[in-house]
Amino acid sequence: MAIELQDVSFTYLPGTPYERQALRGINLKIQEGSITALAGHTGSGKSTLLQHIGGLLHPDRGQVCIDGADLAAHTKQEKRAALAACRKVGLVFQYAEHQLFEESIYEDIAFGPRNFGLAETDVEARVREAMARVHLDYDAYRDRSPFQLSGGQMRRVALAGVLALHPAYLVLDEPTAGLDPRGRRELLQMIRELHAAEGTTIVFVSHNMEDVFAIADEVVVLRQGMILLQGAPADVFAQGEQIAAAGLRQPELMRLLSALRAAGVPLSAEETAVRTPAEAAQAIVCALKEKGGRTHAQ
């Protein structure tokens, strides 16, 4: 099953001086089990698209389907299906930690499951499990105020609150924005772990091409509310001119390897698209050997 958008268009504040078309005829299928990144310049429509997937906004034209159910249903029958479909999607907003409100971390994470009508014992099990997923020790943290935590930890609490609902589709808006390097690394790691352990489908918005390159297996580049590019990150980012036209930059690693290649280090096009510094170093060492004479043991 999958998330499917068919010819989705959306305009903010139609008929006012601030009218703004944010999405223009989007056709997109997000496969179950994938990690898909939505990339694009500020204002390209990423957050608007994400809110359509979360069922918070409904298209003016076209439809958004989760596992075949249209999120904008009209009949009573359809409404029940739409609600069930909506509940499969967990949406983590940008700067989600700003929306924490309960006195304790436990209460904050328990809010959603309780709202779903779960019994208190089940709620507790959900909270325990979600805290483990975001690497927060249950006993040490359950009674603490979320406001005593660092920004990165607070964001993890917000993420746990969504994970406690057991979403089949986890949708995140700029999950690493504003975090320090350690917070960023840890959060990406948690998303990866969740994907590996539960097979949760991940859709995330990012303007950080390093993050996209690190964890996505599919990337969708938006420009002015339309899809400009879509495919595997290595293939998409290799299209330097298009990436620039979208107001983005290639991942730094790719730029550096391309510069080396242009300067005569014999790297293949494929090698300039490796994703980690470890792989890059290995490719460079091989290329230098090939070129000969420039490496020597220390």
Place this chain on the structure above:
Amino acid sequence: MALIEIEHLSHVYHAGEEGEQTALDDLSLSIERGEFVAVLGSNGSGKSTLAKHLNALLLPTSGACRIDGIDTREEADVWRIRQKVGMVFQNPDNQLIAAVVEDDVAFGPENLGVPSAEIRRRVDEALKAVNMTEFRSYAPHLLSGGQKQRIAIAGTLAMQTEAIVFDEATAMLDPEGRAEILSIVQRLHEEQGITVVYITHFMEEAAAADRILVLDHGRLVMDAPPREVFRHARELRALGLEVPLAVELRDRLRAAGVALPEDLLTPAELVAALSGKGGAASGD
């Protein structure tokens, strides 16, 4: 006399109460006029607390902070201090107050009673310096995050402060917005000699500074030029920080036996060294 002098500065939040928190712990350093200093440190290391001491938004619990010789605890001098040190914060939405861009930029000097012809001149210059002249009559809420940050910078320029402190001012921006802000800051530093204190989580930005301060648990643990600081990749990682990509590759390649200078810093230097074109950077 250095522009910023910090002596044995400690800052304790909620001193003597429940939740007491030592945010700065016996910090001593000085920053000269015209320096470009980056500040690194993981979340909670005390960067923002330090920043807020530099224009008397916070006062030392013990020790001293002097700006151009003025002790920040001299209450009567708070406005003199704020005329010397401006601040640009992380969230662009919380910083602009007026309904029109040029009024926002004029706000500071108006408060100081600067004559209106002079204000107009300063606003023109400040908007020009951040490439925002064409937006002068816009409402700030119609601007992008990066544009709002440029207006916030223009506001401090119109105050003609000697120093500007940037507290993660690029954290909420996209890569293009971030690059624009950094290049404007570099230009103001070079052309107008403005002293810059630049707090960031982006190691590539810090590499552009003259000097890097690294904070950990409220203590100053490194204070050296980027080339020197980024020799210590292992220590930086242990503090929850990173090194720039070129430095990471440098270390991996050196470990694999490739001869490279141990203080190599930038992608351009790495390319030059590996392609054998021109002497790779030795330390400067």
